[in-house]
Amino acid sequence: MASVPRIRTPELEHSRTRDPLQGFEPKDSYGFIRYLEHGFPNPLVRWHYHEEYELHLIVATRGKVFVGDYIGQFAPGHLVLTGPRLPHNWISTDYPEGGVKLRDHALQFAHEPFESATRLITELRPALPVLERARHGIEFFGISAEAERLFIRIRETRGLRRFSAFVEFLALLAECNEYHQLSDARIQSFDDDTSLAKISAIVAYIAEHCAEDLSLASFAHRANMTESTFSRFFQRATGNTFSEFVNRLRINKACQLLMETDHYIANVCYDVGFNNVANFNRRFLxxxxxxxxxxxxxxxxRFGVTVSV
Structure with missing residues (x-):
C-alpha cells in the first residue's frame, strides 16, 4: 500500500518577487533581456522555476546542480541553459567560510518575443533549435571564458549594444558542438515538418501512456510502417531504440514521483510501467x-538553503 504522498513542488518565481537587493536588475532598467548576479549563500538558492529561459554561469564554488530530474555536479565554468517552467537549483557544498560575493551570472528572457522576431529576422532562426533543446536543460562545454566575457558585456550595456551581445551569445551557443542534454528522452532534429510532427505525436502518446504495455509492433502499425522501417525511423528521431526510449521515459517519470511523493519505491516501479522491481532498479542505475x-x-x-539578508 502506498504511503500518503507529500508533495514537494518547486516555487514559481514571479516578476514581482525579483528584488534588486538580491541581484536582479530593477524592473524599468532593462528590456527583453534581464541580467542577474548573486553570491552564496543567498535566498535565491532554492528549488524554483519561472516562465523565462535562463542562461546560467557558475564562476565560484562547487556543488550539486538539480535541473528537472537531473542531478549532477558543478564547478566554476559550469554553463547551463534552462527552458521555461523547468525547475532548477544550484547548491554550493564547497565554498569558503563566509561564502562568496559573486557565484552566478544569469540572463532571463521570454520565448514569445524572440520567436516572433525570428519570423521577421531570418538571421535569428539558428537559435531556435537551441531553445527547443533547452526545454530539457543543456550544459555547454569549452566556451565558459567567452561566455563570462559576454555576460559582463551584457551587464554593462543597454539597448542595441546589449541586444547585439545577446545575439552574439546565442550564436556561440548555436555553434557549440560540445554540450550535454540534461534530460535523456528527447527528439532530435528533422529536416521535414511531416516527420517531426509524426514523431512528436508518437513521443507524446508514449509519455502519456508510458505505464501501459507498449509494443514496437503496435506503433509501427499506427505509423503505417513495417516494424524494421519504424525501428530505424524511431532511432533516427530519438537516438534510442524503441525499448530504450520507453525505459528512459519511465525512469524519468519515476524520478518525478521519487522527488515529489513519499510513495514506496516498489509502488513507483509499478506506477511507471515496470513489472519487476529488480529490473526497475537495474534500469534506474x-x-x-x-x-x-x-x-x-x-x-x-535540491531545496537548498534560505538565508535572510
Missing amino acids: QIKGMTPSEFRRQAGE
Whole structure:
C-alpha cells in the first residue's frame, strides 16, 4: 500500500518577487533581456522555476546542480541553459567560510518575443533549435571564458549594444558542438515538418501512456510502417531504440514521483510501467547512475538553503 504522498513542488518565481537587493536588475532598467548576479549563500538558492529561459554561469564554488530530474555536479565554468517552467537549483557544498560575493551570472528572457522576431529576422532562426533543446536543460562545454566575457558585456550595456551581445551569445551557443542534454528522452532534429510532427505525436502518446504495455509492433502499425522501417525511423528521431526510449521515459517519470511523493519505491516501479522491481532498479542505475533510494536522498537536497539578508 502506498504511503500518503507529500508533495514537494518547486516555487514559481514571479516578476514581482525579483528584488534588486538580491541581484536582479530593477524592473524599468532593462528590456527583453534581464541580467542577474548573486553570491552564496543567498535566498535565491532554492528549488524554483519561472516562465523565462535562463542562461546560467557558475564562476565560484562547487556543488550539486538539480535541473528537472537531473542531478549532477558543478564547478566554476559550469554553463547551463534552462527552458521555461523547468525547475532548477544550484547548491554550493564547497565554498569558503563566509561564502562568496559573486557565484552566478544569469540572463532571463521570454520565448514569445524572440520567436516572433525570428519570423521577421531570418538571421535569428539558428537559435531556435537551441531553445527547443533547452526545454530539457543543456550544459555547454569549452566556451565558459567567452561566455563570462559576454555576460559582463551584457551587464554593462543597454539597448542595441546589449541586444547585439545577446545575439552574439546565442550564436556561440548555436555553434557549440560540445554540450550535454540534461534530460535523456528527447527528439532530435528533422529536416521535414511531416516527420517531426509524426514523431512528436508518437513521443507524446508514449509519455502519456508510458505505464501501459507498449509494443514496437503496435506503433509501427499506427505509423503505417513495417516494424524494421519504424525501428530505424524511431532511432533516427530519438537516438534510442524503441525499448530504450520507453525505459528512459519511465525512469524519468519515476524520478518525478521519487522527488515529489513519499510513495514506496516498489509502488513507483509499478506506477511507471515496470513489472519487476529488480529490473526497475537495474534500469534506474544504468540510466541515472545511482539507485532509486540514493536518487531520492540526493533529490531531497535540491531545496537548498534560505538565508535572510
